[in-house]
Amino acid sequence: MRIFGDSISGNCLKVKWTADLLGLEYQWVETSVLKGESRTAAYLAMNPAGQVPLVRFDDGRILAQSNAIILHLAEGSALIPSDGYARAKMMEWLFWEQYSHEPYVAVARVQVHYLGKAVTDLEPKIVERGKSALKLLDDAVKGRDFLVGNSVSLADIALIAYTRVAHEGGFDLRRYPAVKTWIAKVEKALDIAPA
Numbered sequence: 001m002r003i004f005g006d007s008i009s010g011n012c013l014k015v016k017w018t019a020d021l022l023g024l025e026y027q028w029v030e031t032s033v034l035k036g037e038s039r040t041a042a043y044l045a046m047n048p049a050g051q052v053p054l055v056r057f058d059d060g061r062i063l064a065q066s067n068a069i070i071l072h073l074a075e076g077s078a079l080i081p082s083d084g085y086a087r088a089k090m091m092e093w094l095f096w097e098q099y100s101h102e103p104y105v106a107v108a109r110v111q112v113h114y115l116g117k118a119v120t121d122l123e124p125k126i127v128e129r130g131k132s133a134l135k136l137l138d139d140a141v142k143g144r145d146f147l148v149g150n151s152v153s154l155a156d157i158a159l160i161a162y163t164r165v166a167h168e169g170g171f172d173l174r175r176y177p178a179v180k181t182w183i184a185k186v187e188k189a190l191d192i193a194p195a
């Protein structure tokens with residue numbers, strides 16, 4: 001399969017980390033968002049939403065949306081709890097990540113770190129909601145190794161993607177000590193170098 005992704009994007013790294021952890025073979029096609037490479041006619045023909053990540057399987061089928069992709073890649077693996085309730089809890093985190101975490105933590109990062117905006121010029125709502133998301137996560141991982149059950153799941157992969165680089169958007173991770181401990185554990189489980 002081919003993974004169209006931008007290496008600076010947490011959404012894309014979720015897909016890479018999942019594929020790596022599962023030992024899947026793939027070709028990474030670097031697709032720069034900042035250079036507009038997800039908005040070319042050829043790319044839009046694959047994904048009219050003009051976004052990365054995107055996967056094209058060897059049989060030509062295409063799948064977009066980071067959390068849909070990792071769910072599909074990890075089907076039947078230990079990254080998805082077999083117990084129905086635990087699996088639903090994992091999904092709860094995936095939906096929360098996309099609606100209440102990524103739109104603030106990731107958006108602050110791209111505006112500050114990549115587009116050069118001052119942290120003080122960020123829209124206050126982005127900062128407030130980002131802090132609330134990190135606080136909620138901090139409370140959730142206190143005294144636990146992983147978000148769901150006793151081993152790494154897609155919930156950890158989805159949530160660590162932008163949390164580990166939240167400081168690049170002006171968020172002070174020292175305020176969330178349980179999150180810092182959890183990040184280290186998940187990075188180790190994924191065998192990735194600390195951000």
Ligand SMILES: N[C@@H](CCC(=O)N[C@@H](CS)C(=O)NCC(=O)O)C(=O)O
Nearest residue numbers: 009011033050051052053065066067
């Ligand atoms: N909900 C989508 C979000 C994807 C997304 O926002 N991708 C960004 C990079 S992180 C992108 O491709 N932006 C380019 C654009 O919108 O032109 C997912 O989880 O895959």
